[in-house]
Amino acid sequence: LGIFTYDPAFFSTASCTSEITYIDGDAGLLYYRGYPIEQLAEKSDFLEVCYLLLNGALPDATQKAEFVHKVTTHTIVHDQLMKFFNGFRRDAHPMAVMVGVVGALSAFYHDSLDINNPEHRDLAAMRLLGKVPTIAAMAYKYHNGYPFMYPKNKYSYVENFLYMMFATPAEEYVPNPVLVKALERIFILHADHEQNASTSTVRLAGSSGANPFACMASGIAALWGPAHGGANEAALTMLEEIGDTSKVAQFVQDVKDKKRLLMGFGHRVYKNMDPRASVMRETCYEVLKEQGLENDKLFKLAMELEKIALSDPYFIERKLYPNVDFYSGIVLRALGIPTNMFTVIFAVGRTIGWVSQWNEMMAASDRKIGRPRQLYIGATRRDFLPVDER
Ligand code: CMC
Numbered sequence: 359l360g361i362f363t364y365d366p367a368f369f370s371t372a373s374c375t376s377e378i379t380y381i382d383g384d385a386g387l388l389y390y391r392g393y394p395i396e397q398l399a400e401k402s403d404f405l406e407v408c409y410l411l412l413n414g415a416l417p418d419a420t421q422k423a424e425f426v427h428k429v430t431t432h433t434i435v436h437d438q439l440m441k442f443f444n445g446f447r448r449d450a451h452p453m454a455v456m457v458g459v460v461g462a463l464s465a466f467y468h469d470s471l472d473i474n475n476p477e478h479r480d481l482a483a484m485r486l487l488g489k490v491p492t493i494a495a496m497a498y499k500y501h502n503g504y505p506f507m508y509p510k511n512k513y514s515y516v517e518n519f520l521y522m523m524f525a526t527p528a529e530e531y532v533p534n535p536v537l538v539k540a541l542e543r544i545f546i547l548h549a550d551h552e553q554n555a556s557t558s559t560v561r562l563a564g565s566s567g568a569n570p571f572a573c574m575a576s577g578i579a580a581l582w583g584p585a586h587g588g589a590n591e592a593a594l595t596m597l598e599e600i601g602d603t604s605k606v607a608q609f610v611q612d613v614k615d616k617k618r619l620l621m622g623f624g625h626r627v628y629k630n631m632d633p634r635a636s637v638m639r640e641t642c643y644e645v646l647k648e649q650g651l652e653n654d655k656l657f658k659l660a661m662e663l664e665k666i667a668l669s670d671p672y673f674i675e676r677k678l679y680p681n682v683d684f685y686s687g688i689v690l691r692a693l694g695i696p697t698n699m700f701t702v703i704f705a706v707g708r709t710i711g712w713v714s715q716w717n718e719m720m721a722a723s724d725r726k727i728g729r730p731r732q733l734y735i736g737a738t739r740r741d742f743l744p745v746d747e748r
Contacts, residue, residue, distance in 0.1 A: 376718060378718060399547060405426055412714045426515075432485045433509035434488075439463070443497075443500045446458070457575050457582070460490060461571065476721065486570075486713050537649075540645045547707070550715070555585075560574065591697050594700065600659060622681055623678045
């Protein structure tokens with residue numbers, strides 16, 4: 359192989375150094391900037407976690423207030439941007455709309471943006487944090503034919519997102535603190551996860567010096583797949599398909615016969631319980647109780663599936679445990695969020711991870727364009743023949 363190593367799917371390649379997120383997959387540990395995810399999910403709030411990921415330390419009260427103010431003032435999108443939505447069919451998947459409309463932000467913020475200037479990068483981060491939830495809520499409203507709801511700055515970040523999703527011009531919106539806390543947790547748990555497929559995509563796109571808003575669109579595209587962020591949607595669809603606890607055993611058999619994958623199970627890095635999944639399972643109980651859904655059929659089904667899978671040698675030998683997406687779909691559904699918006703919610707939470715990782719890369723003194731090599735297995739040299747001689 360000469361000077362390079364063949365590592366398809368990057369099982370053993372570190373593509374960068376990073377100070378942002380630490381994972382110990384065997385021990386089931388996840389830390390943001392040194393803080394265990396469980397503590398952040400329990401005691402912090404999403405914007406504080408955003409500050410931490412972006413800047414490396416938790417903010418003091420003044421820094422926090424300034425940060426919240428900055429993000430809040432960037433929640434409005436340009437009037438022209440709203441016109442992009444009309445180009446999409448109403449039945450377009452909201453992730454397709456996200457790829458297009460977030461990418462379109464690059465047309466609004468390009469010429470005056472110097473990506474080598476830390477202040478400009480910070481402004482790009484504030485714009486993304488402010489505008490991605492607005493675009494996500496608009497994608498939902500557009501899909502359903504409802505009028506867009508402009509952001510309201512009197513609300514917290516998460517309250518405002520729920521407001522833009524569920525409020526209508528005709529009715530007063532009253533945020534439910536239990537549901538707000540649940541979504542806050544979902545965002546915190548999804549905020550960063552080191553060099554996963556979408557983050558690596560953002561870094562690779564950004565390494566060429568490309569516009570950061572366009573880079574985020576590339577991350578959204580990578581996130582969409584069912585092996586990555588699309589797993590929450592796929593996991594819930596799977597539970598709906600199984601439909602009844604009596605069908606769980608047959609389903610598990612199909613998985614063992616390699617006819618299906620158990621969506622929401624397994625992870626490239628975690629060979630132990632995904633620590634995010636434990637927090638999410640607790641959140642499931644809280645939200646279902648609040649919504650009067652303690653006997654929720656799909657949750658019961660998920661618990662049964664988990665019990666069978668965790669005691670089956672097939673899953674034990676392969677170290678397959680539930681990941682965060684096994685439960686997040688149930689919580690999102692209980693919040694009233696439709697299945698095709700699940701991965702969009704993941705993208706809203708992950709935006710801070712993408713932009714923090716992009717910023718870290720851009721700030722590095724040894725930045726180089728990412729350029730993997732390949733193992734060529736095609737034809738050897740041959741001579742061109744004119745078409746009538748082939
Ligand atoms: N159901 C059944 N078998 C599985 C599963 C699963 N979900 N995941 C892996 N396996 C089996 C796989 O068939 C293989 O078996 P064998 O050794 O007999 O060939 C073995 O376990 C190792 O799997 P792998 O494909 O080498 O593992 P990977 O690291 O390439 O894939 C994964 C990781 C997450 C893509 C995979 O586990 C998967 O597709 N899971 C379902 C989708 C999912 O839940 N994804 C969300 C990940 S967490 C959120 C995020 O970070 O985006």
